[in-house]
Amino acid sequence: MLTRGHLIGQLVDDFASVAAQARQRGKLHLFDIHTYVEDFICEVLNSIYGLALVNLNKDSLNHPGLDLGDKAKRIAYQITADKSSNKMRETLKNVSVADKAAYETIRVFVIGEKQSSYTLDDEPFTGFGFTKANIVDFDDLCAALMPLGLPALMSLARYVRDEMRRVIVELEIPDENGLTQSSIDAYVEALPKPTLSDAAKMDAYYAQVGMDFDQQDAADSIKALSEMLTPLPRQTREVFRLMVQRRRSENASTDRFFIHDATLRRIYPREDLPEDLQLLDDAGLVDYTDWGDGRAPFWRLMIPGWGTNFHMVFVEYAEAKGINLNKPLVALDFSDF
Numbered sequence: 238m239l240t241r242g243h244l245i246g247q248l249v250d251d252f253a254s255v256a257a258q259a260r261q262r263g264k265l266h267l268f269d270i271h272t273y274v275e276d277f278i279c280e281v282l283n284s285i286y287g288l289a290l291v292n293l294n295k296d297s298l299n300h301p302g303l304d305l306g307d308k309a310k311r312i313a314y315q316i317t318a319d320k321s322s323n324k325m326r327e328t329l330k331n332v333s334v335a336d337k338a339a340y341e342t343i344r345v346f347v348i349g350e351k352q353s354s355y356t357l358d359d360e361p362f363t364g365f366g367f368t369k370a371n372i373v374d375f376d377d378l379c380a381a382l383m384p385l386g387l388p389a390l391m392s393l394a395r396y397v398r399d400e401m402r403r404v405i406v407e408l409e410i411p412d413e414n415g416l417t418q419s420s421i422d423a424y425v426e427a428l429p430k431p432t433l434s435d436a437a438k439m440d441a442y443y444a445q446v447g448m449d450f451d452q453q454d455a456a457d458s459i460k461a462l463s464e465m466l467t468p469l470p471r472q473t474r475e476v477f478r479l480m481v482q483r484r485r486s487e488n489a490s491t492d493r494f495f496i497h498d499a500t501l502r503r504i505y506p507r508e509d510l511p512e513d514l515q516l517l518d519d520a521g522l523v524d525y526t527d528w529g530d531g532r533a534p535f536w537r538l539m540i541p542g543w544g545t546n547f548h549m550v551f552v553e554y555a556e557a558k559g560i561n562l563n564k565p566l567v568a569l570d571f572s573d574f
Contacts, residue, residue: 244390245382251397252375258405259318259349275316277404278346279305284393285381288312302331306340313340320347322355325372329361343367347374426470431463431569439554439574451545458542458551459571465520465541466569476513477522478566479505480538481552494538494548498525501536 272294279290282305290307293300306313313336315328325345332343343365351374357367382390436455443450466474483504484494502510514536517523527534540548551574555562558573565571 241387241390244387244394245379247394248382248390248397249379251401252379254401255404256349256375274348274404274407275304277400278314278316278348280396280400281378281393282314282346284389284396285378285385290314301333301336302328303336303340303343306336308339311339311341313343315343315345316348317345318348320349320351320374322352322357325355325357325367326361329365329367332365337365342371344371344373347372350374350376429467429471429569431467432572433463434459434571434574436574439550442554442557443550450550454542454545455547455550455574458540458545458547459574461541463569463571465522466566469516469520470513471567473513473516474567474569475563476505476510477517477538478562480523480536481540481566482562484538484552486549493543494540494552495526495535496538498534498536 272292275292275294279292282288283290288307289309290305290312293303293306293313302315303313304316317324317328328345329343351372355369355372357369362368385393434456436452436459439455440450440452466477469477480496480501481494483500484496486492486494514523514525518525522539524537524539525534526537538548540551542548542551552562554560554574555565560573565574
């Protein structure tokens, strides 16, 4: 059972994480705040203080001086990662005449940690009745949690938990390429860098065994095969390699390789196999055939160079040289050919 103490502790920890991230941005003078973070702070302030703040920047981009406002209770907030006295002064100087009339109380919420002291005894501070009490941070929010009842704490904790990851992401510090620690690039599979071949090794092998071989056609076919495989995910390339390894031939001397659909689904019974087959089909590497006359449906393997039987000499050469098909068909390294 969730207790008030547990919920308050969870919220304090979450607020501390946001504040720590914002402090790091502040040290680098990265004070810009994403609208998503403003919306997050808006919802938190509303929940804790019983306000009805709205984001003023949604109606007017970069609303002068103020970010959030509750016209009914006549209170407005500026949201910033800049804790300096100059920022407080700049905020008040930018408040329009209309907003000064509309909002009796103006506060600055510092995402991070406010200063221990401020000098606020001249204009524009005195004109707004602005004191240190008008500057709040997460420590003030944590103190304000104490009087909240269990339902309010549960609702707030649920909201903060659901939004925390996005808020932290928006406050992360980008590197020189604009990427952050949680950027999806860290999880995206990189495109392979093919190593092509001029088929000279194949030419030498087939010359030795006394078989006619078109080196240029083979080199062109290797390049075409590489270009068809390169955009595909590694898993999809591995499925294609499996199909080649477990192939059959419609005609022992000339025809294309194939594998029965039922055979493939039994030796590789993964639920996402249809997605890999769709990708291979779209790439032109396989072709599905169902005669509709009771014969088993099958997948033809559309390896380039079919007209000159490249598919057959390619596999024959790999087997003769003991080359694992993972190397050319998955890693796209054709250097042994």
